[in-house]
Amino acid sequence: MKRSLALAVSAIALAAAAGTPALAQSEGPYVALGAGLVIPEDSDLDGPTAATSGEVEFDNGWAAMIAGGYAWGNGLRTELEFSYRDTGVDGITTPGAVNGAGSANALATMANVLYDFDFGIGLKPYLGAGIGLARVEAENWRNSAGAITDDGDISWAWQGIAGAAYGISDNVDLTLDYRYFSAPDLELSGATAGTSYDSEYQNHTVMLGVRYTFGAPPAPPPPAAAPAPAPQPEPVAQRPAPRDYLVFFEFDRANLTPEAQSVLNQAASTASNNRPAVINVTGHTDRAGSDQYNERLSMRRAEAVAAYLESQGVPRSAMALDAEGESQPLVPTADGAREPQNRRVMIRIQ
Template sequence: MQPAFLAAAVTLLPVVAGAQPVSGLYIAGGGGVNWTQESDFQASNSVPRAQFGSGSIDFETGYVFVGSLGWGFGNGLRAEIEGNVRRNDVDSGRMGFIAPPRRTTGHVLQYGVMANVFYDFAAPSWPVQPYVGLGAGYGWVNYQNVRVQSAAGPRVDVFGTSGDFAYQAIGGVGIPIRAVPGLSLTAEYRFYGTLDQQVPSNYVPAANTVVRRKTEVENYNHSIMLGLRYAFNQPRPVPAPVAAPAAVQPAAPSRTYLVFFDFDRADLTDRARQIIADAAQAASSTGTTRIEVAGHADRSGTPQYNQRLSMRRAEAVASELSRRGIPRSAMSIQAFGESRPLVATADGVREPQNRRVEIVLR
């Protein structure tokens, strides 16, 4: 069992990407199982309650489907509009004026429209993206041919549709898929409920006696779902910076090394220093006559700020090359700001691959 599990985990490594905050338009959908809690109910009019008493209905496990359209703000916050549908068959029921044994039939269909707000806990180094959310909207319950009846004949029929305020709490996790940037698997739990609703009903305490009333019903649900979410403007996952391998054939006319930076930073990481060390060693061993150091930035921020930031990054790399024995007189140091992106993006998008310095050995 353990070797098989480890093999599956290794197979998934190239597929799962690092988690990034959702930015821009996205769509999502999912489905799963729904448990509707036992619903207490009673006639809505005060006079016949003493005559009919109160009762409850238990439900079998049902299903839920959800679809949504939303917008990510790039800082972990998301807002969306959702449509949902749930169905559960009736399992058993009781009513005060209906003596056992009782027979129960029918099912309940629910549907609603919700406005949700989410917060994603995400970082590029995380393989998953936990999130929490709250929603409010309007939900309908449709009791379809629900009947609680005794062998002797008395029964209650609950039928028709009622709508009221709906609310929900959501907790889940997203798993980004590297093969399709912006696509994530989702797994989540939802608690969904509405205010007590009043559904048309017939109370039949005896033959040829039908009392038409509305029945007050409760509505609380627990759902476990799997789904997919696709963000249209999601940046590509950041590849691990890798120095170009030493050539075993005759050296190419030029060799390029890429040094990546964190968002709005110009300081060097340990991995960046290692890449610069490889570039310095290659420059010394191959007799390089000219070294170009070019700084770049993504399109988050103003062009003027990004120009200054890319120059700070280029100077940081040039200083590390000097410390590694490369004279500054052998370097050409330039800054291009956001004008030469490695990955084309819209204005304002944080793209990790554009936050870089290119070291070119000629």
């Protein structure tokens, strides 16, 4: 019991105290579904005397869960989870008796606290812990000595959680996680009148699932390519009017999409033909994440554009880089909104 409580406390401490950069995180309500494999631990069966006590071994089983919660935009998530686990009995060893049959299942309601670690690589690890109640049914437990119990009980329960999520869209994540689940305080009435057994139900669970976060925007349409440069007039003393180009980025990314590279190829061609005095490269972000992080992200986007233009023959000395973060949205939104049109870099050639 002490070891189990220590594991729970450690999981909560790791989730709450880990020092990671304040990257852009999802915010809003969500629902999650999951199913997977249950690998049970052996359970003690403590009867009134040593002669009536023993140990229960289980077969692997299955589990399913549904949860609803809220992501707070800073990595922290809180949720209410309903889960079901089902396992068969492989053996019940008591003095003078072997073999065993029956099944065990647990219906649990858990309040979970989790923390998502966003390292900007697409895959987001998370840690968490939960506490709640579980109704555990010991169905028709028996061995070669006869019937042992056919009863159920409600125990307090806890679990530790470790997993990772991969976003397949702005609002859908695939999840894979491990859970250590324990309902440590069961009292089961025996098949023989007047007898009872103290027991527990503990297992390791691996679950594959999906999580949907409400309120995320639809995927942005592909940005329209800038028009081809007009034929250049005969050289005159007057400098051509400034030309603007826009490239867009995926959520929380600074890498260039093929569409963005196509626009930058046109910008590089314009810069080479006009030999501009200066090229202003200004990065912007949407309003998801902290101001400090978004300033850094907008500069990374500006630097990615400048590096690509330089690779196309535009001298770096002709470029002036600036980062506006979320301060100048193309489309006004509420704080925390993921607006695709605001994830951009403006290139002005003058």
